[in-house]
Structure formats: C-alpha cells, structure tokens
Amino acid sequence: MKCVAYSAEHRDVWDQWVGASRTPLFFFKRDFMEYHADRFEDASLLFYDEDDLLAVLPASRHGDVLSSHGGLTFGGLIFGPKVRADSVLAVFDRLVAHAREMGYRRILYKSIPYIFASQGAQEDLYALTRIGANLVRRDLSSVIYQGNRPKMSKGRKWLVARAAKLGLKAEVSQDWDQFHDLLATALQRHGAQPVHSAEELKLLQSRFPDNIQLNVILHEQRMVAGAVLFRFGHVTHTQYLATNDEGKDMGALDALIEHCIREGEERRETFFSFGISTEDGGKVLNSGLINQKENFGARGIVLDFYEININ
Known part of the structure; x- marks a missing residue:
C-alpha cells in the first residue's frame, strides 16, 4: 500500500477517479478545489495498491492537523465502485501511518453524507470506529x-x-x-x-x-x-x-x-x-x-x- 502526496501531475488521474467514484461530486474535482488555493495548504493524498489506485482524499494541512479539505463542507476518502471493505480498512491504516510519518498529531475527517453517494459508501464509518476515531462534531442538515x-x-x-x-x-x-x-x-x-x-x-x-x-x-x-x-x-x-x-x-x-x-x-x-x-x-x-x-x-x-x- 502506497500513499502519495497530490501534485499537479496527478490532476487528470484525480479528476477521472472522482468522476467514476461512488461519490462523483463535481466539487471534489481540482478545478473547484483549487479556485481558492491561496487560502489552504493542500495536503491531498492518493492511495495505491501496487500500481492500482484505491482512493483519493481531498485534504489540507492546518498546523499539526491533517483535515478533510478546509475549503469543502465535507469530503472524506473517495473510493471507486470496485474497492471492497478490506481495502478500505487497509487505506485507513496507511492514512494513519502517513500522518504519523509527516508529524501530524490529529486527523479531522469530514464524512460524506450518504445521500450524495451513487452506491453504498459507508465502509469509512466502520473503519473510523475500528481505529478508535471520536465523533467530535455533528451538524443537522435538511x-x-x-x-x-x-x-x-x-x-x-x-x-x-x-x-x-x-x-x-x-x-x-x-x-x-x-x-x-x-x-x-x-x-x-x-x-x-x-x-x-x-x-x-x-x-x-x-x-x-x-x-x-x-x-x-x-x-x-x-x-x-x-x-x-x-x-x-x-x-x-x-x-x-x-x-x-x-x-x-x-x-x-x-x-x-x-x-x-x-x-x-x-x-x-x-x-x-x-x-x-x-x-x-x-x-x-x-x-x-x-x-x-x-x-x-x-x-x-x-x-x-x-x-x-x-x-
């Protein structure tokens, strides 16, 4: 399992992945995320199993906190339709390891509400519970x-x-x-x-x-x-x-x-x-x-x- 920091050379791969994902929201594409690039230190990540892309994470750095991107209301890990539960768990393990290697003290993860998914896409909520994440905020939407x-x-x-x-x-x-x-x-x-x-x-x-x-x-x-x-x-x-x-x-x-x-x-x-x-x-x-x-x-x-x- 590899975790790769996003750079401009990944733009096409990123956008194609988002478009074909289980949560294909246009504001996860780089043209949206980067309109306010001067306000956030981008820390987005791509996760690979050998050469196969498994997930991307829109993220930004806020001191010692790695956060779901600060310019987006929500946005957790974005998985493709073929990615299964075991792989989701492996991605989370790699995410935590990457954060530790980079000197982060915390990860703030803003989950994607289920209504925005085109398929079942809540394996991440199970993975969060399994690794001991704490629910720190809950907003009520309508x-x-x-x-x-x-x-x-x-x-x-x-x-x-x-x-x-x-x-x-x-x-x-x-x-x-x-x-x-x-x-x-x-x-x-x-x-x-x-x-x-x-x-x-x-x-x-x-x-x-x-x-x-x-x-x-x-x-x-x-x-x-x-x-x-x-x-x-x-x-x-x-x-x-x-x-x-x-x-x-x-x-x-x-x-x-x-x-x-x-x-x-x-x-x-x-x-x-x-x-x-x-x-x-x-x-x-x-x-x-x-x-x-x-x-x-x-x-x-x-x-x-x-x-x-x-x-």
Missing part, C-alpha cells in the same frame, strides 16, 4: 425525499400563492453581481458575509456550467430573491438563498424555493438538499432556519466530523 415529500405548511402555501398572484416568476440568471449584493445585504443582518465573492461565483459557474445555476425572481427589473444551486446528479443543493424585505413580503423566496424543488422533481432527482441549520460547531440549532426548511417538507440528516488522535 433534505426532501422527492418521492416521499410531506405536505408544505399552510403558511408556505399561502406565500407561494401570493407570489403567483403578484405575477412573480422564477428564471435562470447570469447576474452574479446583483445576486451577490442581495446576498451580502441579507447576511449582514446576521453579522455574516458570503464565503464566495461575486468573481469567484462567476469563475466556478464558468468551470462547471452544468452543475452551478443561479435562479432568481425579479420585480420591476430588481432582483428580490435568488438561489444558487449546486447540482450533483441525483441531488440539488441550495448553496445560497437570499431575499430582501420587498421579496419577503411578496413571498418571492418561498415561490423560488418551491420552483427549485419542483424543477428537481421534474429532473427525476432523488433528493433536494437545504444544507445545515446548526451553528457554533453544531452545538446550536437555529430553530427559525430549520423551521423554514421543514415547512417545505424537509427532514433531517447529519454531517459528521471525526477526529483521529495519531499518538
């Missing part, structure tokens, strides 16, 4: 099962109907600057700011035009609601949602979300994902935020973080 969606709340239905009466309609947009202004203003109320700049969003959408989409609702040529969607094959994920006071009063965001959900249903997708509603490392549940998602029929799944102490 998803809609498109084939078994609970009914929307009466309040959400009323707001969606109100938007329809006002003639508001969703459309695809390329106006990333206006959306970013809308998003920044919305987040400012909560003392936050967007993770991505407008230029970064434009760059990523140009690199992944089939996977990143901006849906908006305009009123009198002004953007009153917007949603940045990440499309992962059988899952649509809302990366960003934003509205203003005018849009809120008209039910614009509610109508836009319902449009996006139905769009995913028409595409015969399995899940619609809203993302997490937890704060402070998963310790605090934002009840207002998760209530909004639950009113659309979403229910909970978890995003787990594991820590492996090398010594």
